[in-house]
Amino acid sequence: MDRKLIIGTRGSDLALWQAHFVQDSLAAIGITADLKIIKTQGDRILNLSFDKLEGKGFFTKELEEELLAGTIDLAVHSHKDLPTENPPGLIIAAVSEREDPSELLLIFKDCVDVHQKLSVKYGGIVGTSSNRRKAQLLAYRPDLDIIELRGNVPTRVNKLRGESYDAIMLAKAGVSRLGLDLSEFHVEELSPTELIPAPAQGALAIQIRENDPELFNALQALNHPDVAEALAVERNLLKMFGGGCHLPLGCYCRKDGDTYQVFTSKADDSEEFPDRLFVEAKSTEGLVEKVYSFFAAGRVFPKKVFISRELSDHSYFHKALTKHHIEVEARSLIRTVPVITKLDNYILRNVDWIFFSSKNAVEYFFQLDPLLPKKVKFGVMGSGSEDMLRRKGHFVDYTGAGVDPADVAAEFAKIANGTTVVFPSAENSMRSIQHALSSETKIIDLPIYETILEDDVEGSGAEILVFTSPSNVEAYFVDNLLEPDQKIIAIGLSTGKKLDEMGVKYTLPYSPDETGLAEAVFGTICLSYKC
Structure with a gap:
C-alpha cells in the first residue's frame, strides 16, 4: 500500500497504547500511519454513569463519524466499546489477538x-x-x-x-x-469463568470504510479469525438482547479442543441476582440462539432440586435457585467424624505445602490447632476448600480449578515437585494429587477424619439430584432410591465414577463449586426443555 494512513483514536493512555500497537503492527508489514486523537462523548462527560448517557457508542461514535467523513482511514477501538451494529458504510476489518479477559x-x-x-x-x-x-x-x-x-x-x-x-x-x-x-x-x-467479562473484552477492533477493499485486504495480516469467531458469539448475544455498555450481561466464549464453551451471566438490572448458564457445543451454529432462549421469557423451571449437603439460605446455590421459586432440599447423606484429636506438630516441621482436597479436611485440620511453619504454602482442590481456608484466616497459593483431579494434580506437580507436601484427608482417600508428584517429592499423608453413611436414607422427589461426593452417592444407592426421569449432576469425576458403577447417567459442572453447580442445574434445564 503506497498511501500513508491516518489512525483515529481516543486520547487516553490505554487508547493511545492500542493505537500505537496497531501503528507498529502496520509498520511491520510495510505500511506507515500517523495518529489523530479524537475526543468522544464518554471522554467529555465523566460525571454521569453509562446508563444515564443517551444512545450507544459513548467511546466510538465520534471516531466513526470521522471515518465516514474521510478524515481518518481506520479507527482503533476496544472491541467491547463498539455497538453491535456498524453504521452503514463501515465494517470491522480486523480483530486483534485477545488479551486475558480476566x-x-x-x-x-x-x-x-x-x-x-x-x-x-x-x-x-x-x-x-x-x-x-x-x-x-x-x-x-x-x-x-x-x-x-x-x-x-x-x-x-x-x-x-x-x-x-x-x-x-x-x-x-x-x-x-x-x-x-x-x-x-x-x-x-x-478469571473469566468466575466473574464473566463483557462481550469482546480484551480484544481490539480495527474499523474502516466498507468501500476501501485495498485497506481491508492489507489488514488481513493483522486479523485473528479464531478470535473473531468467538467474539461473534458474545456480540451476537448482546445484540439479541439489544444491549450496550449499561446492560448487566457478561458473555465469554472460548474454544477448548474441538468444543466451544460459552459462559453467560445476565441480570435485568445491577441490583438483581444474575442468572448464569454454561453450555458446550461442537459448532457455533445455533449456539447464540440456544443461550438466548434460556434467558428469554417463558422458561419452565423444576419445582424442586436436591443437593447432598447442608446449605445456608444465603449460599450462592440456594439464592440462584430460589430466585426462580425452585425448592432446594439440602441434606447430607453422610456424616464425618475425626480420627485423631491431637496433632504431632513435629510432622509439620520443614513442610513446604499443605494441600486440602475438601472443606472437611480444612475444618478438621484446624481443629487440631496446628503449629504452622512461617513460609508454608496452601493448595486446595476447588473454590469451596479455598473459601473454608479463608475462614481460617489463610490465603491460598494454589487453587485447582475444574472437575478432573488428574488435571489439578498435573498443574500442582509443576510447582510442588521436589518439595515436602502434607495431605490432610479422609481415611481411604483416593490420593489423586499424590500420584502425580515426582519421586523427589516428600509426601506426608495425614488421615484426620472418616466418612460414615447415614442409616435409613430417604429418597427425594426432586426433578434434579446433585451429588457432592462419592459417599453421598453410595448412601443414596444402598437401596437405589433413584426415580424415573430424575436428572443427576455430579460435583466431580470421583463422584461421577461412583455413579458410573451404578450405571447412572449424569452431568458434570464446569467447576466444582456452588456457582458451577447452579450453572449445571440451569444447563440441565436447558437440555431438558431443548432451549
Whole structure:
C-alpha cells in the first residue's frame, strides 16, 4: 500500500497504547500511519454513569463519524466499546489477538480481609461504573457497597490511592497493556469463568470504510479469525438482547479442543441476582440462539432440586435457585467424624505445602490447632476448600480449578515437585494429587477424619439430584432410591465414577463449586426443555 494512513483514536493512555500497537503492527508489514486523537462523548462527560448517557457508542461514535467523513482511514477501538451494529458504510476489518479477559480487584491493603471471599473487608466500598460487574459482585458479596467510578485506567487507580474507595475493579487487559505497577495494592484476579467479562473484552477492533477493499485486504495480516469467531458469539448475544455498555450481561466464549464453551451471566438490572448458564457445543451454529432462549421469557423451571449437603439460605446455590421459586432440599447423606484429636506438630516441621482436597479436611485440620511453619504454602482442590481456608484466616497459593483431579494434580506437580507436601484427608482417600508428584517429592499423608453413611436414607422427589461426593452417592444407592426421569449432576469425576458403577447417567459442572453447580442445574434445564 503506497498511501500513508491516518489512525483515529481516543486520547487516553490505554487508547493511545492500542493505537500505537496497531501503528507498529502496520509498520511491520510495510505500511506507515500517523495518529489523530479524537475526543468522544464518554471522554467529555465523566460525571454521569453509562446508563444515564443517551444512545450507544459513548467511546466510538465520534471516531466513526470521522471515518465516514474521510478524515481518518481506520479507527482503533476496544472491541467491547463498539455497538453491535456498524453504521452503514463501515465494517470491522480486523480483530486483534485477545488479551486475558480476566478482571482485577484492586484492594487497599488496609481494607483486606482474608476471611471474606474476594478479600475485601465486610461492607467495603468498591468502585466500578459497570452494571455487569456490580450484579456479579453483589451475587458473591451482597454486603459490599458498590459506587460509581468513571475515568481512564490511571485516573481510577489514583482515585483508589485517594482513599475514596476500599477497592476498585479493572480489566486485566488494560492493566497489562499499560504495564502499571500495582504492588502497593492487594490484587485479586477473577478469571473469566468466575466473574464473566463483557462481550469482546480484551480484544481490539480495527474499523474502516466498507468501500476501501485495498485497506481491508492489507489488514488481513493483522486479523485473528479464531478470535473473531468467538467474539461473534458474545456480540451476537448482546445484540439479541439489544444491549450496550449499561446492560448487566457478561458473555465469554472460548474454544477448548474441538468444543466451544460459552459462559453467560445476565441480570435485568445491577441490583438483581444474575442468572448464569454454561453450555458446550461442537459448532457455533445455533449456539447464540440456544443461550438466548434460556434467558428469554417463558422458561419452565423444576419445582424442586436436591443437593447432598447442608446449605445456608444465603449460599450462592440456594439464592440462584430460589430466585426462580425452585425448592432446594439440602441434606447430607453422610456424616464425618475425626480420627485423631491431637496433632504431632513435629510432622509439620520443614513442610513446604499443605494441600486440602475438601472443606472437611480444612475444618478438621484446624481443629487440631496446628503449629504452622512461617513460609508454608496452601493448595486446595476447588473454590469451596479455598473459601473454608479463608475462614481460617489463610490465603491460598494454589487453587485447582475444574472437575478432573488428574488435571489439578498435573498443574500442582509443576510447582510442588521436589518439595515436602502434607495431605490432610479422609481415611481411604483416593490420593489423586499424590500420584502425580515426582519421586523427589516428600509426601506426608495425614488421615484426620472418616466418612460414615447415614442409616435409613430417604429418597427425594426432586426433578434434579446433585451429588457432592462419592459417599453421598453410595448412601443414596444402598437401596437405589433413584426415580424415573430424575436428572443427576455430579460435583466431580470421583463422584461421577461412583455413579458410573451404578450405571447412572449424569452431568458434570464446569467447576466444582456452588456457582458451577447452579450453572449445571440451569444447563440441565436447558437440555431438558431443548432451549
